[in-house]
Amino acid sequence: MVSAKGIPDGFTYSFLLSACARGGLIREGEQVHGAILVKGYCSNVFLDTNLVNLYAGSGGVEKARKVFDNMSQRSVVSWNSMLAGYIRCCDFDGARRVFDEMPIRNVVSWTTMIAGYARNGQCKQALLLFGEMRRAHVELDQVALVAALSACAELGDLKLGRWIHWYVQQRFVVRNQLQPLVRLSNALIHMYASCGIIDEAYRVFTMMPQKSTVSWTSIITAFAKQGLGKEALGMFKTMISDGMRVDEVIRPDEITFLGVLCACSHAGFVDEGRQIFVSMNQTWGISPTIEHYGCMVDLLSRAGFLDEACGLIETMPLKPNDAVWGALLGGCRIHKNSELASGVANKLIAELNTDQAAGYLVLLSNIYAFAKRWQDVITVRQKMIVMGVKKPPGHSWIQINGVVHDFVAGDMTHKHSSFIYEILYEITKQTHQEGYEPDIADIMFFDMDTTVPTEPF
Template sequence: MIRGHARSETPRKSVELYKRLVGSEAEADGFTYSYVLSACARSGLVREGEQVHGRVLGSGFDSNLFVQTSLVNLYATGGGSAGGVEYARRVFDGMRERSVVSWNSLLVGYIRCRDVDGARRIFDEMRERNVVSWTTMIAGCAQSGRCKQALSLFGQMRRAGVELDQVALVAALSACAEIGDLKLGRWIHWYIEEQLWMKSQPRLVTLYNALIHMYASCGLIDDAYKLFKQMPRRSTVSWTSIIVGFAKQGRGEEALRIFQLMLSSGVDYVRPDEITFIGVLCACSHAGLVEEGRQLFKFMTQSCGLTPRIEHYGCMVDLLSRAGFLDEAHMLVESIPMNPNEAVWGALLGGCRLHKHAELASKAAQKLTVTLDPDQAAGYLVLLSNVYASAKRWLDVACVRQKMVKMGAKKPPGRSWVQINGAVHSFVAGDRTHKDGSLIYEMLGEITKPDISDVLFHIEE
């Protein structure tokens, strides 16, 4: 019964049954401790797990491989902090023998604490790795923004002959989406269609969602939509992914059309959530659909019962600012129940630049420079200087530059990626280290002409 509940949706009942067992004449054995510790880990009952750990030590089962592995798993996954992982490491270091499951449990603990470097050291120490080991490491790198490292590991996994599971494919597709590796993304799509079909494996909805996100992020929104229409089952994430994809491509009306289809789908478990509304509000912003945006914002709060987050307010401020409703946008910023962040003030500042509203831009930049560190504030100060330059307020431009020098602020360089012949090239603003740098700048010189409105303010990198 303890094992059954430990593996079910009600793991807490395992702990309750174990307490009854302790109060009876029955004695727990290694299997009992292993399953109840697993239940504690799944339920986040670390304190109860520590009490079980005490009984394990008292009953002599502390050298049992399965019990020790369950203890590593408890502290690594249930602790939820670096301290929990340290306890897991102590138990792990005290083990006379270790299985691949023991190693994986510790690996997961480091990934959960976002200690990717620590996880990599564990991974490199492993003499035996299975699909869980590789998938955990790939997913951890992808979720931490180390997408090139994630895809490098994915390539090593393939060369090692490890069978690719759907979780590993989802992680790799996520990394492909972030850096625009369309070639590998297409190969993964082929692998899903050919290999999983041959094995008669049902494809996870999350795998379709990852493919949609990858194609949309690589700019192939029509391919993403074609895949979306082929899905036998769609989740809220599926609908949201395609809506956000159309929004990012500036196809706002199509994004809103799909949103209406989502509302009329008649599927109980498919309902727009906070992320869905970020997508549709962004779609309105990029398409200039001001009235539609206002109505959707009301619909989200009044009909769907969702509380707007700072991201929703940011979308509305961006929508109103782009369309020239700067006073309304400013009033909205002042009415936000939480402290407006740099994205909100930045959206207002961007609208001020577009519509040459220097006074309001000055207020927005003042708010930003107070709350941000110098390097974060630098980009917005550059934007403010461009607003002043558009209004031919050269003295104010000079004052902004002096302020940046005084603050020691440097604008973070912009970064972009492009894929050519299967290789992903990374570029940083002002960088001349690329092997074809001279040819790149020569071509840029041919296709661009200096424009005082676009190149108003330069900072020494």
């Protein structure tokens, strides 16, 4: 255009900036910015908004803010662009300030904030803002619903998750006779599975007119997490056969194999796990990652094939991480192999920092306790004191009457803690009366002011 003596105008530069932003061409975008300043187009709201997009999209939120502050006129798109820039940089304080200052918010404004919180693990904040969005009577789009379902899955908020499912049915199916996006149905499957409602997860899956690889992977992983290995394997085989019928549009990926290997591990399907692991590369051309090797070591170790697990670790093309060694150590605990456990722990703990080593040291001490190697238990305990480590407390939560209650092992701050511990005591006493012998690894605990383990309670 320039060679042909054409004269670019504001629209030309606007599209150029959009192209630079989408292509990640920051240096070229800066040159266009310079041309805009020379030509005097800097008061154009569309150009300025695209400049904000350019800089914010590349992590240059300070440059974006400078352009934004100098704008003589701002649209809601300008505000949303600035908001998205802060979210990309994980500056949620800055994002919240922009959000609160916005004179007008649209559905994109709300969705950007909610999705940003959810993607970065701030699920409580995501759901609080989702509640504000509902109270503001903003029509919920599918992106916001997906983000909210992700947060519900993380927090176990089944009540809100069910409400969203109802809303989806009313909004997209009953009213408009439209099917929700595949991504939204996948989020529903994940939410129900994370809350342990596997029947609902499967019902959503079967009602989907179209399924993606993520859909199949989600339901396979859902069955695996519930210990339903046979069902997970059945879904995996159906996925492959269905994929073949639709010209391989549906095919397993790395995450699918993680789910099915996990299912084999927890169900004890050793032969099936071996075959699936080999087929990853030979049939599907997927190179196993460290996570896949970790699943295989876990499968073999749980089943008692400790020598085979060791051989796999020694021959794998990747350096074993703490999860791989930890899986082998867990197998040693199950099968009471204290000698192998000692060697594994020495390799493992030498490579970990203090916080990471705590759980493995406790596991090793329990393995020694099984073998009645009390002097080794004391040695491990002394090593923990020297290193200054403590095992992170267990954490769980439950939803009662729509309220999510958090629990941490040993915590007495809950208003009903005395009642909770009283009930726990009664349950423990009843299990003893019925002849249940708990695992010593589950009931043994240490007095942090001594060097010897106390008796099991």
